[in-house]
Amino acid sequence: MIYDVIVVGGGVAGLMAAIEAKTDTNRVAIITKGNIFKSNSAMASGGINAVLDPEDKEALESHIEDTFKSSKGLGDRKNITYMCKRSSEIISKLVSYGVPFQRDEKGNIEQRPFGGAGINRTCYVGDKTGSAITQSLIKKAKELGIKFLVNTYVMNIIKDSNRVCGVISLRRLDSTVLVYPAKSVVLAGGGYAGIYRGNSTNAQDYTGDLLAVALRAGLTLTDMEFVQFHPTGIAKTNYLVTEAARGEGGYLINSEGERFVNELDTRDKIAKAILEQQNKGQKVYLDLRHIGLEKIQKKLPSLYTVAFNQVGIDISKELLEIKPVAHYTMGGVLCDMTQTKIEGLFVCGEMSANKIHGANRLGGNSLLEGTVFGELAGQKALEFSKKHEFSTIDYNLVIKDILNVDKIFAGETSKNFNAIRVSLGNSMFKYVGILRTKESLVKAFDYIKYLRNQSYSLHCINKERRNNVELISILELRNALEVSEAVILAAKKRKESRGAHHRSDYEETKEKYTKHILIKEIKKGFFKLELEEKDLLNKIRELIINKH
Known part of the structure; x- marks a missing residue:
């Protein structure tokens, strides 16, 4: 089967790209190497940053500055500004797709504090924001008639000179190598923190396959040294303990019951502080006991259930031992606002290097970056596919x-x-x-x-x-x-x-x-x-x- 646009990756970036690329008359497919509900986006539980009032210049500037400050001088202000200014429209679009963001008594979307943020700007759905967004986008994609090619592993990109022609894939069902021709291709295959297997929140197969594919295709990678270690994974299972737990008032304490770090500092500082405690022989715990069962079950229901099911801890009464784990990767394919140097090939989401996160991602920006640049990649892929025919494939x-x-x-x-x-x-x-x-x-x-x-x-x-x-x-x-x-x-x-x-x-x-x-x-x-x-x-x- 041939497609006008092929998107590789089923997280929020890939789903947004496919939705934007789909028209009433063209053919769009999403290729995922697992099932459609399995992605790191679905594990992003804390929330998505946004300035909901686009006329609030002060709040916009705060978001831009917090993001650039977190990048440690390696962010691109132009791209950061674009992302922050698109945030209100993205939230509106997600709401129209059915994402049930938490709302106050007046019906306004609630926003919680997050590490490194000067003001409350993180929209959320309890502590399962990523999952809620992913499920709504999957539903929207199916309504539009987007084809899902699941359990299909992309081995390589096919090029004709400097023009993308499609992808070579491996079907899990029978180990058959398949060719999928396309006028344009979007790569949205996620990050590479899974290379830290056993010490990562990522699934073991999130190892940056498409980055290796990109290298073989002659593309350039950048910022690969910047791997973000999330401060709080459950010590025994590596399960991600959302930053929302600290945003809602949780403490980090050592074996002696001492708080040793500002819980809402940036992730790099907190992860390093925890490691220093561990190197001194101290265990580190998340303390939510003072918050109370009612608030925990309202704001952090998934964490409450997971902690009990995985390690038998009632977080409303007991301490939860945590450790830093590899979580997010800032490195990726060098691009300019999703455009790579290969014509018709676009990248977005965690595997791209859009110069947003630089040396350190700001908490709450991953879902925003994925949706904003997924939207843009889909629009660009559609535009390219309208202007070009299928290119020759070298078999x-x-x-x-x-x-x-x-x-x-x-x-x-x-x-x-x-x-x-x-x-x-x-x-x-x-x-x-x-x-x-x-x-x-x-x-x-x-x-x-x-x-x-x-x-x-x-x-x-x-x-x-x-x-x-x-x-x-x-x-x-x-x-x-x-x-x-x-x-x-x-x-x-x-x-x-x-x-x-x-x-x-x-x-x-x-x-x-x-x-x-x-x-x-x-x-x-x-x-x-x-x-x-x-x-x-x-x-x-x-x-x-x-x-x-």
């Missing part, structure tokens, strides 16, 4: 992926790929986690290089092609190792501490590094890194304008 590229799949099935292996995935996650957390040094990064690099070599000797033990879970796991692991190496190299090159990137051997923030680190794959397994020139983004914008 030699498809044959290459078919042969790769056959090779994974054909060989024998004695290695356990699940053990390698766990080992990768633990080493990334240990050596490329909240605190980093040259020594730790060199250890990580050497180990990941070893694992990359090992990964190419992995083969499916089960040779049955129907519903084979090993095949995609091996492909995911190879991509995860490639992404991990990019993170390590970028972290090693940035000899300073800035935002979510903290070098214990370079504690200070340096003016010379108020630039983005760009990463390209010059040939398989070899990366080129460089500091972005200040006028590079303007050059990209000029190039895009001249092409069109």
Whole structure:
């Protein structure tokens, strides 16, 4: 089947893009490697930032400044301003799609405080905001007739010269390699915090597959060293404890019952403070006992249920042990307002680098960034598809992926790929986690290089092609190792501490590094890194304008 627009990814960014790209007469598909209800967006529980009154200039400027301040000098004011100004329209659109935001007695949308915010601007649906938005967008997409291609794993992008032609995918059902031609493609495949497996709120398969795909397609990645560790994951299960728990008045205390940090500070500072307590032998707890059962069940119902079901804790009466966990990744594909350097290819959401979050994302901005730039990517993809016909597909590229799949099935292996995935996650957390040094990064690099070599000797033990879970796991692991190496190299090159990137051997923030680190794959397994020139983004914008 051919489509006018293909969107890869079923989170809020991908869903918004598909909805905006759909007309009464065109064909739009969403490809997801799992089921449509599984995405990191659905796990984003705290809320979505917005200035509801577009005429409130002071509130808008506050949102812009808080976002830029959180980026630690690496945000793009133009893009940040665009996002903040679109927020009221986005909330209105989401309401029209059926998102049941919490409202006060007068019927106005309520807004709660969030870390790093000067004022209350976070709209919410209890503590399941992301899930509520995702479900409403899925319903809207189905009403519009958007096709959902689920359990389909995207292996590569197809290009004709510098023009996107479609995607090469692997169908989980029978391990068949399929080609989906398209006039334009939107990549919205989420982030890569899953490479910290066992130490992350992300599902184990959220390992940045599409970033590896982008590298192979010749695209540039940037800001890969900036991995945001959420301060509060349930210690035993890694389940995300929403920032709303602190926004509603929760305390962070150590084993001695002492509060040691401002609970509404930015995430990088809180995560580092918690780690320091743990390094001193202290356990850290979230204390909600003073809030009371009634308010908890009204404002934090999901957390109340999860804490009891997962670890047997009644948070209205007992302390909940927490730990920092890898949660969100600021790095991604270099783009200009969703446009990549490949014609007809757009990116949005967590896998894009729209220069919004910079070195550290402001809490409550992820759902906003995803919906705002998902909307824009969909509009641009639609516009491109109207002006262009389908491009020629080189099926030699498809044959290459078919042969790769056959090779994974054909060989024998004695290695356990699940053990390698766990080992990768633990080493990334240990050596490329909240605190980093040259020594730790060199250890990580050497180990990941070893694992990359090992990964190419992995083969499916089960040779049955129907519903084979090993095949995609091996492909995911190879991509995860490639992404991990990019993170390590970028972290090693940035000899300073800035935002979510903290070098214990370079504690200070340096003016010379108020630039983005760009990463390209010059040939398989070899990366080129460089500091972005200040006028590079303007050059990209000029190039895009001249092409069109």
